[in-house]
Amino acid sequence: MRLTDHVDLIGSGAAGFDLTDPLDCHVYLVRGARACALIDAGAGYGVEAILRNAGAAVPAYLLLTHGHADHAGGAAELARRVPGLRVLAGPPADRWIAAGDESMISLDRARAGGTYPPDYVFPACPSAAPIDDGARIDLGGVTLRAIATPGHADGHTCYLLEARGHRALFSGDCVFTGGRVSLQNLHDCRIPEYAASLARLAELEVDALFPGHHEISLNRARRHLTTARDILARGLLPESTT
Numbered sequence: 628m629r630l631t632d633h634v635d636l637i638g639s640g641a642a643g644f645d646l647t648d649p650l651d652c653h654v655y656l657v658r659g660a661r662a663c664a665l666i667d668a669g670a671g672y673g674v675e676a677i678l679r680n681a682g683a684a685v686p687a688y689l690l691l692t693h694g695h696a697d698h699a700g701g702a703a704e705l706a707r708r709v710p711g712l713r714v715l716a717g718p719p720a721d722r723w724i725a726a727g728d729e730s731m732i733s734l735d736r737a738r739a740g741g742t743y744p745p746d747y748v749f750p751a752c753p754s755a756a757p758i759d760d761g762a763r764i765d766l767g768g769v770t771l772r773a774i775a776t777p778g779h780a781d782g783h784t785c786y787l788l789e790a791r792g793h794r795a796l797f798s799g800d801c802v803f804t805g806g807r808v809s810l811q812n813l814h815d816c817r818i819p820e821y822a823a824s825l826a827r828l829a830e831l832e833v834d835a836l837f838p839g840h841h842e843i844s845l846n847r848a849r850r851h852l853t854t855a856r857d858i859l860a861r862g863l864l865p866e867s868t869t
């Protein structure tokens with residue numbers, strides 16, 4: 628599904644557009660002149676369909692927003708099937724993904740709560756490596772910059788795309804359209820850090836917002852970021868989505 632000149636949606640589950648497996652988050656393909664990148668991997672069951680939707684593109688990078696299984700569960704299988712794929716995630720989530728630590732990524736809780744089938748397992752992705760806040764990846768005419776945004780989960784990282792004056796934010800589970808957020812009863816969901824991350828994002832001039840689930844905003848997307856910031860500035864919490 629073509630979204631912009633440089634971005635395709637190639638995976639999406641039941642909390643999205645039902646392109647691939649129901650458990651999948653939105654999976655984006657970013658195309659530069661020299662290289663391509665994937666943003667998030669889905670939960671794993673949809674890898675075949677995701678690669679089919681990528682067509683002839685061979686991604687050089689898999690940039691994970693965080694360690695939750697609907698975003699990172701497909702990383703191991705993608706790394707196995709795409710030669711040379713560099714898998715990156717914000718620390719400490721890179722270590723949890725590399726080790727397949729189901730407790731630290733809160734899969735034990737989510738599985739017990741019925742979000743995942745009882746037999747779902749998170750495959751360790753040993754090649755997962757850290758990406759630092761501010762790191763820039765040049766795909767050729769398109770750059771992606773990592774922005775550390777803890778709050779929804781430790782290590783959560785957004786990625787800012789810049790291409791010839793066009794800017795888009797891949798926001799994972801940090802912020803959604805309407806300024807909604809994702810607050811969960813999990814060990815590393817932290818409200819003060821979340822508020823600081825949202826304040827930081829609201830400083831960005833962005834045209835498009837590409838979150839990990841739900842609707843996508845193709846233009847005038849900064850309003851979603853400032854909405855969240857303004858609600859927090861009043862001492863309240865934005866609406867939380869699932």
Ligand SMILES: [Zn+2]
Pocket residue numbers: 693695779780800
């Ligand atoms: Zn999440």
